[in-house]
Amino acid sequence: MQLGICVASKIDDIEYIVTAEELGYSHAWIADSHMIWSDPYATLALVAERTSTMQIGTGVSVAATRTAPITAASIATINQLAPGRTFLGIGTGNTAMRIMGHKPMRMAEFDEYLTTLRPLLRGEEADFAWRGRTSPIRHIMTDKGFVNFDDEIPIYMSSFGPKSMALAGKHGHGAVLSIPPAGGMSWVWDGLRAGAADGGREIDEDSFFTCSLTTIVVLEPGESADSDRVRRLCGAFAMASMHYSYDQYRNFGRSGGAARIPGWDTYVRKMEDIPDEIRHQFVHRGHNCWVMADEEQFLSPELMEASCIIGTKEQVIDRLGSLGEQGLDQVMILPPFDPRYEVLEQVAEEILPHI
Numbered sequence: 038m039q040l041g042i043c044v045a046s047k048i049d050d051i052e053y054i055v056t057a058e059e060l061g062y063s064h065a066w067i068a069d070s071h072m073i074w075s076d077p078y079a080t081l082a083l084v085a086e087r088t089s090t091m092q093i094g095t096g097v098s099v100a101a102t103r104t105a106p107i108t109a110a111s112i113a114t115i116n117q118l119a120p121g122r123t124f125l126g127i128g129t130g131n132t133a134m135r136i137m138g139h140k141p142m143r144m145a146e147f148d149e150y151l152t153t154l155r156p157l158l159r160g161e162e163a164d165f166a167w168r169g170r171t172s173p174i175r176h177i178m179t180d181k182g183f184v185n186f187d188d189e190i191p192i193y194m195s196s197f198g199p200k201s202m203a204l205a206g207k208h209g210h211g212a213v214l215s216i217p218p219a220g221g222m223s224w225v226w227d228g229l230r231a232g233a234a235d236g237g238r239e240i241d242e243d244s245f246f247t248c249s250l251t252t253i254v255v256l257e258p259g260e261s262a263d264s265d266r267v268r269r270l271c272g273a274f275a276m277a278s279m280h281y282s283y284d285q286y287r288n289f290g291r292s293g294g295a296a297r298i299p300g301w302d303t304y305v306r307k308m309e310d311i312p313d314e315i316r317h318q319f320v321h322r323g324h325n326c327w328v329m330a331d332e333e334q335f336l337s338p339e340l341m342e343a344s345c346i347i348g349t350k351e352q353v354i355d356r357l358g359s360l361g362e363q364g365l366d367q368v369m370i371l372p373p374f375d376p377r378y379e380v381l382e383q384v385a386e387e388i389l390p391h392i
Contacts, residue, residue, distance in 0.1 A: 066096020128195025206232025211246025
């Protein structure tokens with residue numbers, strides 16, 4: 038089991054990632070959401086220059102706003118700076134697109150996108166459809182140091198649902214998941230293998246990378262799982278899961294397990310008091326960085342425990358070990374912005390040496 042970090046892209050916050058490398062975290066996943074954070078590729082360029090051992094990449098890049106050749110050139114540029122330790126995390130843009138009031142890319146379109154992207158990431162020719170015309174394209178200056186396709190760039194796909202898991206199995210080198218922290222991996226592997234079979238591939242747990250996004254809080258002796266400190270250290274991630282659930286409810290009419298979280302109905306009514314034409318600007322306020330003052334009331338123990346790994350040192354180590362035995366390779370943590378160093382250092386000191 039590895040531990041990585043997911044970072045809300047901030048162009049002048051590179052020292053945080055440097056510290057993570059020094060502490061032993063294996064990967065830095067730089068998030069992409071245009072209307073709330075810095076550009077991830079600009080951030081990655083600085084990260085590449087300041088780090089030397091950790092794997093670095095997007096966590097995840099938004100296919101809906103970047104054409105396949107732009108994505109290939111962008112990540113291959115980073116690979117020129119950090120050869121052999123660059124990866125591409127990519128997804129349909131659930132948060133990024135919804136913040137702009139639009140839906141993420143459809144799965145059929147994402148499938149076509151990945152079909153174009155894969156050969157481009159190898160420096161090969163691919164068919165590119167644009168404005169009703171399809172043309173064969175390739176990067177025609179791969180040998181002049183502008184980009185690096187010689188060192189493989191693995192594709193890790195955002196896979197939060199069955200359809201995206203199937204596409205990860207079909208096209209990717211790995212999958213980025215958001216599974217219940219104590220949940221099982223068997224249904225994930227069923228979906229990944231089904232997608233691989235559809236694409237004429239076979240994958241197995243030894244060669245196909247899996248990672249789950251969450252955050253971790255190690256309880257102090259005698260501390261409760263809903264203490265003020267716990268709320269401060271994982272509240273932003275927990276509320277972001279509420280934001281995601283509301284998007285699913287608003288767009289598809291399904292709330293899933295969120296309907297069982299205390300305060301869900303009140304939260305829905307609160308959101309629906311906001312005019313529909315600007316509601317998208319409010320749903321993701323503070324996204325994964327802060328809990329807004331008017332959302333504190335929804336930060337219940339049930340919400341935090343459903344989305345985060347919270348426990349004593351021994352409980353956290355056991356939970357990570359169980360997930361590893363089920364075929365999960367990595368957990369990446371995304372702490373709130375203000376106490377991010379506190380979480381980074383505590384987890385490195387108390388958990389990393391034991392997994």
